[in-house]
Amino acid sequence: MTISRDQIAGLVFLVFSLAYGFYATDIALLPGEEFEPINARTMPYVLSGLGAALSFFFVLASWRSAGTLKPLKLGLMAWPPVIALLVVMVIYGLILNWLGFVVSTALFLIAGFRIMGERRPKILFGVSIPFVAISWFCLTQLLDIYLAPGRLFSLLGG
Amino acid sequence: MLEGILTGLSTATMPVNLFMVFIGCFVGTFIGMLPGLGPISAIALMIPITYGLDPASGIILMAGVYYGAIFGGSTSSILINAPGCSGTVVTAFDGYPLAQKGQAGKALALAAYASFTGGTISAVFLLVAAPALASVSLSFQSADYFALMVLGLSAVAAFSGKGNILKALMMTVLGLMISTIGTDRSSGVDRFTFGRMDLVDGISFLLLAMATFALAEALMSVLKPEDNGEADEDAMRNLGSMKLNKEEIKEVAPVIARSSVLGFFVGVLPGAGATIAAFLAYGFERNLAKAKEKLKFGLGSLKGLAAPEAANNAASSGSFVPLLTLGIPGSGTTAIMLGALISYGIQPGPRLFLDNPEVFWSVIISMYVGNIVLLILNLPLIPYISRLLAVPRQVLVPMILLFSITGVYLVSFNSADILIMVIITVLAIVLRLLDFPLAPLLLGFILGGMLEDNLRRALLISDGGYSFIWERPITLTIFCITLFVLVAPLASGMWKKYRKKTVGYGASMQE
Structure with missing residues (x-):
């Protein structure tokens, strides 16, 4: 059975x-x-x-109704990038407090683009870094949201 | 009522709110066009932004995103046969064949006109129905609310179960279970927190919505990539003429009118919503059509495109009726709006009409505005917006993930939320693969707290007895309808099986 x-x-x-x-x-x-x-x-x-x-x-x-289910074909699905993206999300959650919003978000995007198969440095860095800079500006300057600096930098600095 | 309309008009036409409608429709169209991402994800992604706005502007923005997402969904249905949301699946039946014939422009224009008419007609109905229903529902008591919520949850399960009502009911119960995590609202004791501080406040609705919809949908699109052929890219580049001739307009006008009315009433029913409205309108028009025209359905019939488009937009407006007047969402999309409204500190329901008339009326008025924006601004922009679809997925997917994560993080500033999100996302992907619908889960989660509060009040009023179920005719009626909604699909399934058996038996006897 x-x-x-x-x-x-x-x-x-x-x-x-x-x-x-x-x-x-x-x-x-x-x-x-x-x-x-x-x-x-x-x-x-x-x-x-x-x-x-x-x-x-x-x-x-x-x-x-057993036997009427369509087979799922798990083997045909693109598991490696999905698992890698999930791992990157976990790492992002872990480093966010230590490295701060700007650095960890840039790293997250670069890793995400790379996992999805993007290799050109022009896109890897040319999209992520300006994007993070713009979001940082919008959040802190326009929306007045306080983004705590990474704990690591506070430790090193202080 | 006139006073209310004027209040709504003055709020909705404030420059900032007009801007919100415009942004909402535009962003909604874009997100709705992305295959796999539906209106629920689109709205979830916008919620963190709306926290900075006042409630009326926030809900106007979300309503704009909703229409935009449905319109965008039809665009991707027509152009690449990849419906952005379930409400526009039917649109692809006749829209995509039209696009393949080189009439993509005409199909898009017809979809836009049908959506506009559907949206406008049902907004007029809403204008009349909502205040009337709101004044009736002022007499509702806790027991009636409890009954209504049970009805809403059962109806959503009965309709959205992809043919398996048990799966949907299980998801509803799971949603209710998740809603019990955190501090109990009446006694203040912790429930299912396992001593973790992160869980004392319960799981945030935004987190659950983002994880089960935006994140899971984006990752599912990576897991099961859809291959769009070269022909589709060609259809995106050469849309063809966007004009309809007089005869065509004559042909589809009555279809659009009928489908709009049908769509609105289906939308009002809890649980039914845009998808069922679109399917019903399509089936209805096919049955009405002459034998010759019937053959055209599915091969690029204009009627077959106009009917579901008018109906799904009309149903989207219709689904606001139970949300605004009873505070009970009838669909996953309005459930998420309810969650957002509650987090603004507004309690939708009959009191909304009295306490926050500016929210109530401006939402209704902004529906007209939203429809006009979709028609005037989005239609001419479609060739350009569809080019945005060409933004490579390798850039788009990480961006959507980032928006979802930061959307939750920037509200709570608790990085443990990100880890909880990942866990819920993994669960959501597994559930999606097993064909468990997730909208009932979200609805159960959002209604869970209110359900318990109303049950508590009803029990206290009736001195701990369960007589509240049959004491008031209205409560009893609602419970009877709930029972019918739950039993009807099961009974009809059994009846069909029985018929098959007896017919088969009869046939074999004759042989």
């Missing part, structure tokens, strides 16, 4: 709903709140029950 991707998705959601319900028991209640008609745990309990019931029916339903 093979399990279709819909069934796997249904089972994952079932487990998730049950785990959600389990963690709902951890929600603290104020003294006497358990006697209220509705408290902080009510909605999560209802949602957990609904989610579990729906995913259970979904798994059952997809059992009956």
Whole structure:
């Protein structure tokens, strides 16, 4: 017997709903709140029950329609650039506080262009650096948004 | 009402707001044209910008982006057979064949006229319907609101499920679950924060919208690149004449009028929206057409292009009715606008009409203005805007990613948000690959808090009993409709299967 991707998705959601319900028991209640008609745990309990019931029916339903799903052809999709872009986004989130908006954004754009297959330095640097400069000007000078300098530079400078 | 219209007129025609409509329509058209990026992403990308504006200007900008995105979506449907959003899928049925025949200009012009008429007719309807409905809904109580929200969520699930209502309902529940993360609004205790400070305020709606739509859509376009042939590039360069002759106008005028009215009413229904309106109008016109014309549908029929275009724009305006009068969005796009309005500190609903008349009326008036801008400015600019599509994707995709990330970061200044966004984006991509619709998730998330508040109030009023469900006829009626919306698709599916079985059985008996 093979399990279709819909069934796997249904089972994952079932487990998730049950785990959600389990963690709902951890929600603290104020003294006497358990006697209220509705408290902080009510909605999560209802949602957990609904989610579990729906995913259970979904798994059952997809059992009956198994074999009619179109194959997903994951192998034909362009995974490497997508994964690389996601990694670059994570790195951007990590370095933003350290290098500051200007440097990290320029690095992000250069890395993004490069991942998407752009090799010409004219585009890599010629688009990203003026773009960052213009956004920095708009944000700080026109919109009056304070952009904190990178912590690394403050450490080095101070 | 006249006073309201005048207030709206004076707000909407302020130079800054006119500028917003213009910018909104232009940017919306551009983003809407990019294959894969729909109106929800377009609006999500604009929200951070609107935080700096006053609420009326902000919502006017977003409404402009909405129309622009739908118009842009039809442009890419017609030129490259790649609908920018689901509402314009039908446009490609007859628009793309026309473009291939070298009549791209005519198709674009017809789409613009049909959209303009659809938008204008439904804006007039909105002008009449919205205040009337708002005054009725002033008598609504918490129980009715709770019932309406349940109806809205069920309807969205029932209609947007790509044929699988269970998947859509699961996504709605997931959205509701995500909305419970953070501090409970009534008791103040933390829920599902796991001791992390970053989660105490809950997940921001902007973050969720950006991650599930803008980021996920941009990355999906990298994952599954669409190949546009040389013929399409040729169609983009040589649009042909943009003029329609008298006979053609005579042919399509009644179609546009009918589809506009149909579109508006479909748009008002919670959950239906532009996509269903376009499909219905197309099917309706095909059934009405003479046998000879029927054959033309799908091969470049002008009627087949005009009907969905008028209907989807009319439905976009129609979907503002439940948003502005009840505070309950009927679609993913209006859900995101609701989120934005709430973050401006405005509570849409019947009180909006009384408390912030300038927002209420200026949105309606700016719809006219938006339609005129689309017709006068965007139509002649289409050849140039379509050239923007030639901006290489290797530059465009990282830019969209950056706009989405910084859009969220510059509001919260919390770099942990970026990491949460990446996690949600990965989940959204997996869900998209598994054909789970994401609009119900967003709607569930946005309505979650309000749903709980109204349920709490209804329960308190009825002393903890569930009698509020049947005590007031209006609440009971809404619950009955909800039940019907949920059961009807399942029952019709079962009925079809049963029919197939009995017909098959009968046929085999005859043999």
